[in-house]
Amino acid sequence: xxxxxxxxxxxxxxxxxxxxxxxxxxxxxxxxxxxxxxxxxxxxxxxxxxxxxxxxxxxxxxxxxxxxxxxxxxxxxxxxxxxxxxxxxxxxxxxxxxxxxxxxxxxxxxxxxxxxxxxxxxxxxxxxxxxxxx
Numbered sequence: 635x636x637x638x639x640x641x642x643x644x645x646x647x648x649x650x651x652x653x654x655x656x657x658x659x660x661x662x663x664x665x666x667x668x669x670x671x672x673x674x675x676x677x678x679x680x681x682x683x684x685x686x687x688x689x690x691x692x693x694x695x696x697x698x699x700x701x702x703x704x705x706x707x708x709x710x711x712x713x714x715x716x717x718x719x720x721x722x723x724x725x726x727x728x729x730x731x732x733x734x735x736x737x738x739x740x741x742x743x744x745x746x747x748x749x750x751x752x753x754x755x756x757x758x759x760x761x762x763x764x765x766x767x768x
Contacts, residue, residue, distance in 0.1 A: 635698045636742065636765045641678040642693040645671055653678055653692065665768055666731035666742055681731065681742065681768070700748055701763035702755060703738045711741065714760055721754035723747060740768075 643649040666681040704710045728743040
């Protein structure tokens, strides 16, 4: 599993930079980032190499997410999603990151049943990425 930070930020200019500035000051490497917004606030989802932001005044939740390595090849994402759909696994959200120094891109997703998802993907020879692999 991979730890993901979900940071709640106001939907206004500079609010994302406030978060990334604090991470930069703490020498934290941002490995993946995705944002989801509403009119008043946004949720900044981050995979980082260390540290949490709660002591810096941010509202943060830590979640477990799953990462799978997918070769950068046409149809690979669809194939992985088909495997999960056939196994009756729901995806709550999904995003990717590709900067891994010569390694294949990683799709990060959240589901309600990590154990079943991992079992189904392993049986289909899909490589599960652990936090230590990043």
